[in-house]
Amino acid sequence: MPENGKMFKPLDPLLHSELRLAVMSILIDAESADFVYLKAETGATSGNLSVQLDKLQQAGYIEVTKGFKGKMPQTVCRITDKGKDAFAAYVEALRSYISTDKG
Amino acid sequence: MKKTERKNSNKNLQNNLVYKINYFTFASDLKMTRCATGVETFKNQRTMENNFSAENSLRLISETIERSRRTMAKNSGKPMILWGTLVAVTSVIIYFLWSKTGTPMWNLLWFAMSAIGAVCSYKMGRNHEKVPASEINRILGKVWMWFGIFATGFYAVLWIVACIRYAAHMDGVVGVDMTMIILMMMGLCGAISGSVMNQKAVSASSVIATALAVIYLLLLPDGSPAQILTFLILGVFALIIPGVILQRKTRA
Numbered sequence: 001m002p003e004n005g006k007m008f009k010p011l012d013p014l015l016h017s018e019l020r021l022a023v024m025s026i027l028i029d030a031e032s033a034d035f036v037y038l039k040a041e042t043g044a045t046s047g048n049l050s051v052q053l054d055k056l057q058q059a060g061y062i063e064v065t066k067g068f069k070g071k072m073p074q075t076v077c078r079i080t081d082k083g084k085d086a087f088a089a090y091v092e093a094l095r096s097y098i099s100t101d102k103g
Numbered sequence: 104m105k106k107t108e109r110k111n112s113n114k115n116l117q118n119n120l121v122y123k124i125n126y127f128t129f130a131s132d133l134k135m136t137r138c139a140t141g142v143e144t145f146k147n148q149r150t151m152e153n154n155f156s157a158e159n160s161l162r163l164i165s166e167t168i169e170r171s172r173r174t175m176a177k178n179s180g181k182p183m184i185l186w187g188t189l190v191a192v193t194s195v196i197i198y199f200l201w202s203k204t205g206t207p208m209w210n211l212l213w214f215a216m217s218a219i220g221a222v223c224s225y226k227m228g229r230n231h232e233k234v235p236a237s238e239i240n241r242i243l244g245k246v247w248m249w250f251g252i253f254a255t256g257f258y259a260v261l262w263i264v265a266c267i268r269y270a271a272h273m274d275g276v277v278g279v280d281m282t283m284i285i286l287m288m289m290g291l292c293g294a295i296s297g298s299v300m301n302q303k304a305v306s307a308s309s310v311i312a313t314a315l316a317v318i319y320l321l322l323l324p325d326g327s328p329a330q331i332l333t334f335l336i337l338g339v340f341a342l343i344i345p346g347v348i349l350q351r352k353t354r355a
Binding site for chain 2: 018029
């Protein structure tokens with residue numbers, strides 16, 4: 001508990017990770033993004049990204065649709081309403097941490 | 104006997120030593136492998152589960168969004184430049200043909216322009232590297248799509264009504280200034296685009312272009328072919344110039 005007695009809002013452990021947070025930040029702004037784009041933007045390896053997407057999907061924060069574009073397989077990710085709420089709550093919690101630090 | 108025993112003992116010792124060295128090398132390799140794996144795992148954990156500070160989290164969010172927006176905004180000015188060029192060129196062609204022949208039927212070329220623009224936009228979209236549509240691109244696309252639907256629909260309805268009136272031996276002229284209405288719609292869409300892109304210059308350019316075009320139109324005599332040149336003004340100021348500004352900004 002901080003000195004002024006205010007309670008810290010808990011940080012969502014699922015979002016408090018660099019790669020997952022980067023993925024959510026991209027998806028919050030884009031309608032949808034495919035795996036290749038997310039990989040290029042985050043600079044992550046395919047395996048690592050795949051694991052993190054799976055965790056986000058299991059939490060219900062993103063929807064993952066696997067299909068084909070022409071003959072090429074394509075994995076498209078889209079943020080869900082639950083994901084948007086969780087992201088908003090996470091940013092709000094971060095702000096409360098910073099304002100408490102400054103205050 | 105003693106010599107043989109000593110030889111055997113030395114041999115055993117040597118074998119034992121070789122075994123020990125081999126074992127040590129194997130064990131060292133194993134240890135190194137384990138260490139390496141440990142380091143790798145640690146690195147992965149750092150990237151995946153790093154507990155970073157609140158400031159770092161917010162910085163990561165803003166940087167990622169900013170970088171992604173820049174990627175998504177790449178080439179977003181090109182459709183505006185394409186449509187602006189088509190509108191400007193078509194208006195000049197229609198003006199010359201209308202002036203030469205004296206018939207406003209050449210306005211039907213707008214439909215051909217829409218078809219050409221749609222094909223070019225489709226091809227342009229396919230050639231660009233695939234990036235997701237941002238909220239801004241989606242809104243802009245929808246604003247101009249609805250403008251296209253309204254303008255084309257409006258033209259089509261007016262032509263149908265004019266044909267019906269002509270067939271019914273009535274005056275073929277419909278008492279609606281469609282150039283003025285489409286100009287206003289185009290200027291409005293340009294101003295909205297500027298606001299959505301947070302580009303005051305684009306909004307201002309559209310508003311000024313619409314004002315100039317309306318003034319020019321009102322100064323012209325009724326039915327003058329020169330009225331179509333107002334689309335040249337709008338095409339340049341509401342589409343081409345904002346498109347170039349957007350393109351330069353995203354490239355920078």
